[in-house]
Amino acid sequence: MKLHTFRTGIYDLVIFDQGVRGYAHLGAPLSSVKGNWQELGSAFTLLGDHFSPMLALLAPLYWVHDGPETLIVAQAALFSAAAVPFWVYVRRALGAGAAYSLAVAYLLSWPIAEAVNFHFHEYAFVPLITAVLFERIQAGRRWQALAAAGVLLLVKEDLAIFVVGLGAGLLFVREWRRVGAAMLAGGAAFLCLATYVIMPAFGADPGRYWYYTRWGADPAEALGHLLSQPLDILHVLATPDTKLWTLLLLFAPLCFLPLLSPYALAPLALLAERMLATDAGAAGWWGTRYHYNAAIVMALFCAAVDGAARLHRATRGRRPWRFLPSATVLAAVTTVAAVAIVPFFALGNLFKPSWYPADARSTAAVEAMRRIPDGVLVEVANAVGPNISARTKVVAWAAKTASRPERAPWILADLKDKQPHFASIQAQAADVELLRQRGYREAFSRDGYVVLFDPSPTQG
Structure with a gap:
């Protein structure tokens, strides 16, 4: 319910989704969310964050369904068992x-x-x-x-x-x-x-x-x-x-x-x-x-x-x-x-009856995600990240810093909900404006969601 009504988040759902997907592909449990603070798009192994090899047991479930929904259901089953x-x-x-x-x-x-x-x-x-x-x-x-x-x-x-x-x-x-x-x-x-x-x-x-x-x-x-x-x-x-x-x-x-x-x-x-x-x-x-x-x-x-x-x-x-x-x-x-x-x-x-309906902005969120191509590196607003994690390389939307000045070729921003890596909604709006000044083009804008992309050849 929370996933499909955009009430989950990148931390920690996308981190574990990326790591278990790595195991499912018979590789290391790598997370681009964790690695992003070292270098844009880089991946960091979850075994270096916490020693949790038990997560590999969930990998076969991703062969049935590849997505964070699998983790949510698996957790409920484990708690119940x-x-x-x-x-x-x-x-x-x-x-x-x-x-x-x-x-x-x-x-x-x-x-x-x-x-x-x-x-x-x-x-x-x-x-x-x-x-x-x-x-x-x-x-x-x-x-x-x-x-x-x-x-x-x-x-x-x-x-x-x-x-x-x-x-x-x-x-x-x-x-x-x-x-x-x-x-x-x-x-x-x-x-x-x-x-x-x-x-x-x-x-x-x-x-x-x-x-x-x-x-x-x-x-x-x-x-x-x-x-x-x-x-x-x-x-x-x-x-x-x-x-x-x-x-x-x-x-x-x-x-x-x-x-x-x-x-x-x-x-x-x-x-x-x-x-x-x-x-x-x-x-x-x-x-x-x-x-x-x-x-x-x-x-x-x-x-x-x-x-x-x-x-x-x-x-x-x-x-x-x-x-x-x-x-x-x-x-x-x-x-x-x-x-x-x-x-x-x-x-x-x-x-609480009010807990069940989807947010009024959900339709706009779905449309914004549709504008993001499969397989690209994308900085994503927190609540939308899990819903696009299965088909893109998700990192958290955050302004550039001295240690990490690069930006992803695609940005899915949210100008209405406060994000973890910004001091205020005003700072989020300022980041979107800076991206436009750097040459990013707008692919979508509705109800606070903005999709930007870098049209330069090096970014595809």
């Missing part, structure tokens, strides 16, 4: 009734809704693999649990932090201490290997996403600061208060039951990665929007189930705790709480 091993996990711990209700609560949870609303991300694989991982631990299958943890590492390099946290949690479970130690050591080693060896081999800068300058210039300096001034942690966790609201919305619907389980150390480790960030560039990590919380929602649900089961066992028949409700009732309360907040997040749009 996670409910099956999770149901098995809950049934074994709390019974069939709790299994059904909590599976529904997971599917309707706001982290999943917000991730779907953000179109696509490699975290789509995480709930399914996490559910299998915890179910295998519950079943006592050590090697299969280790294998699931290994698969998780192939989704994105920072999930090594999750594996480290889970390993630390398993040290508190006597029969799983050896496995926990292996996960802890293996996760830490893989994080270093991916960050400082594998990704740099694909052109990555290890400090690209270092948003912790309050703590230090690098991990070693930051760790020293954390150990020497631990009280600073409380201040950073509460600043801005967006972090506290996110933590509350993650744990309150689960009645804070994850905190009763050692499994909670896994999602808490990933949360620490986000909430201990101090720089403005990490602002998106702190809130409830986007895909970040989809990486931990299944682990929180599994930890809540384990916490409820532990609470029930610990209080059975004891005064005054024997009057506490059963684990099944606790699960039902958790489910009701999770479902009650559905209208306040992305799924709430489904109940």
Whole structure:
């Protein structure tokens, strides 16, 4: 729905669309959107941005349908499939009734809704693999649990932090201490290997996403600061208060039951990665929007189930705790709480009639895209980019800079909606005027959409 009504965006849908298309063509996962900031039209491998070889599993789907719609459907299927091993996990711990209700609560949870609303991300694989991982631990299958943890590492390099946290949690479970130690050591080693060896081999800068300058210039300096001034942690966790609201919305619907389980150390480790960030560039990590919380929602649900089961066992028949409700009732309360907040997040749009109709400018957007030839390099307005990504080489529309003065031979501009790489709509209009002065000709203009092309022979 959002794709066909021009409410998606280049970031990150086109980036992943280009990368998976590279795999589908039996090549590297190259993205011209990522490479454009180095040189116009150049491509940068996604393996140098994040180590996510798991995306290659989606390549065969592009042989059926080549386009970002495939990613959107695949993500929905992956999120939904996670409910099956999770149901098995809950049934074994709390019974069939709790299994059904909590599976529904997971599917309707706001982290999943917000991730779907953000179109696509490699975290789509995480709930399914996490559910299998915890179910295998519950079943006592050590090697299969280790294998699931290994698969998780192939989704994105920072999930090594999750594996480290889970390993630390398993040290508190006597029969799983050896496995926990292996996960802890293996996760830490893989994080270093991916960050400082594998990704740099694909052109990555290890400090690209270092948003912790309050703590230090690098991990070693930051760790020293954390150990020497631990009280600073409380201040950073509460600043801005967006972090506290996110933590509350993650744990309150689960009645804070994850905190009763050692499994909670896994999602808490990933949360620490986000909430201990101090720089403005990490602002998106702190809130409830986007895909970040989809990486931990299944682990929180599994930890809540384990916490409820532990609470029930610990209080059975004891005064005054024997009057506490059963684990099944606790699960039902958790489910009701999770479902009650559905209208306040992305799924709430489904109940708004105004969400369904296409924008009045959609017809103009479709006509503007028709003027762009197949296979050309084109700078595209953000909302239109995904809809033309399958047949052109898309980069984000942005004004020239000193480091990248070249412009694409085709431009599809939007003079009514603010674009990510412009300070204002006025700056967008000024860029279009500059392009006209440089000799670009107008192929289309209607309702704010403008299509320009360079007629010079070198641009075809």
